[in-house]
Amino acid sequence: MPARAPSWGKLLARGRARLEQAGIDEADNKLRWVAGHLLGCGLLDVLRHLDDVPAPTEAGQFGTMLGRLERHEPVQYVIGETDFMGLRIQCDPRALIPRPETEGLVRCAEEFLRSRTGTPVVVDVGTGTGCIACALAKRVPQARVVATDVCAATLDLARANARALGVVVDFLHADLLADLPAASADLVVSNPPYVSTAECIRLPRSIRDYEPRGALDGGPDGLRIISRLVSEAARVILPGGRLMIEIGEDQADAVRELLCPKAHFKFVAIQSDFAGNPRLAVAERSRT
Ligand SMILES: C[S@@+](CC[C@H](N)C(=O)[O-])C[C@H]1O[C@@H](n2cnc3c(N)ncnc32)[C@H](O)[C@@H]1O
Numbered sequence: 001m002p003a004r005a006p007s008w009g010k011l012l013a014r015g016r017a018r019l020e021q022a023g024i025d026e027a028d029n030k031l032r033w034v035a036g037h038l039l040g041c042g043l044l045d046v047l048r049h050l051d052d053v054p055a056p057t058e059a060g061q062f063g064t065m066l067g068r069l070e071r072h073e074p075v076q077y078v079i080g081e082t083d084f085m086g087l088r089i090q091c092d093p094r095a096l097i098p099r100p101e102t103e104g105l106v107r108c109a110e111e112f113l114r115s116r117t118g119t120p121v122v123v124d125v126g127t128g129t130g131c132i133a134c135a136l137a138k139r140v141p142q143a144r145v146v147a148t149d150v151c152a153a154t155l156d157l158a159r160a161n162a163r164a165l166g167v168v169v170d171f172l173h174a175d176l177l178a179d180l181p182a183a184s185a186d187l188v189v190s191n192p193p194y195v196s197t198a199e200c201i202r203l204p205r206s207i208r209d210y211e212p213r214g215a216l217d218g219g220p221d222g223l224r225i226i227s228r229l230v231s232e233a234a235r236v237i238l239p240g241g242r243l244m245i246e247i248g249e250d251q252a253d254a255v256r257e258l259l260c261p262k263a264h265f266k267f268v269a270i271q272s273d274f275a276g277n278p279r280l281a282v283a284e285r286s287r288t
Pocket residue numbers: 095096097098099102125126127128129130131132148149150151154174175176177191192193194214215216225
C-alpha cells in the first residue's frame with residue numbers, strides 16, 4: 001500500500017525541525033505564515049487544517065518555500081506580501097519590507113494632515129513599497145500624496161501596490177526632493193536609509209543578504225541622507241508645515257541638532273515606538 005501523504009501538521013513539524021537546524025528564529029510563525037498563504041487563511045486558522053492532507057501542488061510549493069526560508073530569506077519575500085496598517089502590501093527584493101514601527105509615522109502624519117484645511121500635500125521621500133504613501137492616501141483621502149524614490153525598479157513595485165489598493169499617489173523618480181517646487185508641501189515624511197555602513201555589515205543575514213542595500217545604508221554615520229533631507233525639506237515645506245523622519249534609536253540627539261532654527265526648523269518632538277525606543281523626529285518649518 002502506498003504511504004499516506006503527510007498532513008499539514010506533519011509538514012509543519014518537519015519544517016520546524018529543518019528551520020531550527022538552520023538557525024532560523026520564529027520558525028513556527030514563519031511556517032504558519034507560509035501555510036496560511038497557501039491555504040488562503042490567517043495564521044490562527046492554519047491550526048484547523050493540521051489533520052488535512054495538502055494537494056500535491058500545495059505540498060510542493062510548501063517544500064520550495066521552506067527551502068527559501070532555510071536559506072534565511074525573509075518570509076515576506078517568500079510569500080510576496082506583508083500587512084501594513086491593515087493593507088496587503090506586495091513585497092519583493094526591489095524594496096525594503098515595511099516594518100511595524102513605521103506605522104507610528106503614518107499615524108502621526110495622518111493626525112497632522114487631518115488638522116490642515118483644503119487639500120494638504122504630503123510627500124513621502126524614499127517610498128520603497130509605497131506603504132506609507134498608500135496608507136496615507138487610504139486614510140486621508142482629501143490629501144494629495146506624492147512619493148519619490150531614487151530607484152526606478154522600486155517605484156514600479158510602489159506603483160503596483162497603489163494600483164492594487166485603488167489609491168492615487170503621484171510617484172516621482174527623484175533624488176530626495178529634487179524636482180519638487182519650493183514651498184509646495186504641507187508635510188514631508190520619510191523613512192530614509194539610516195543604518196551606518198559599519199552597522200550594515202553586522203545586520204542579520206536575512207536583512208543583509210536580501211533587502212536592498214540602498215534602502216538601508218545611511219553612510220559612515222547613518223545620517224548622510226537625513227542631513228540632506230533636512231536641508232531640502234526646508235525649501236519644499238510651507239511655513240508652519242511639518243517634517244517627520246523615522247530615525248535609528250541612537251540618532252535622536254544628532255537629528256535634534258540638525259532640526260534647528262539655523263536649518264529653518266523648530267524642533268517639535270522625538271516620539272518613541274511601541275518598544276519605547278526613540279524612533280520618530282518631528283519638526284515644524286519656521287515661518288521666517
Ligand atoms: C528605509 S527604505 C524605506 C521604504 C519605505 N518608505 C518603508 O518605510 O518601508 C528607504 C528608501 O529610500 C530610497 N532612497 C535611498 N536614497 C534615496 C534618495 N537619495 N532619494 C530618494 N529615495 C532614496 C531607497 O531606494 C528606499 O526605497
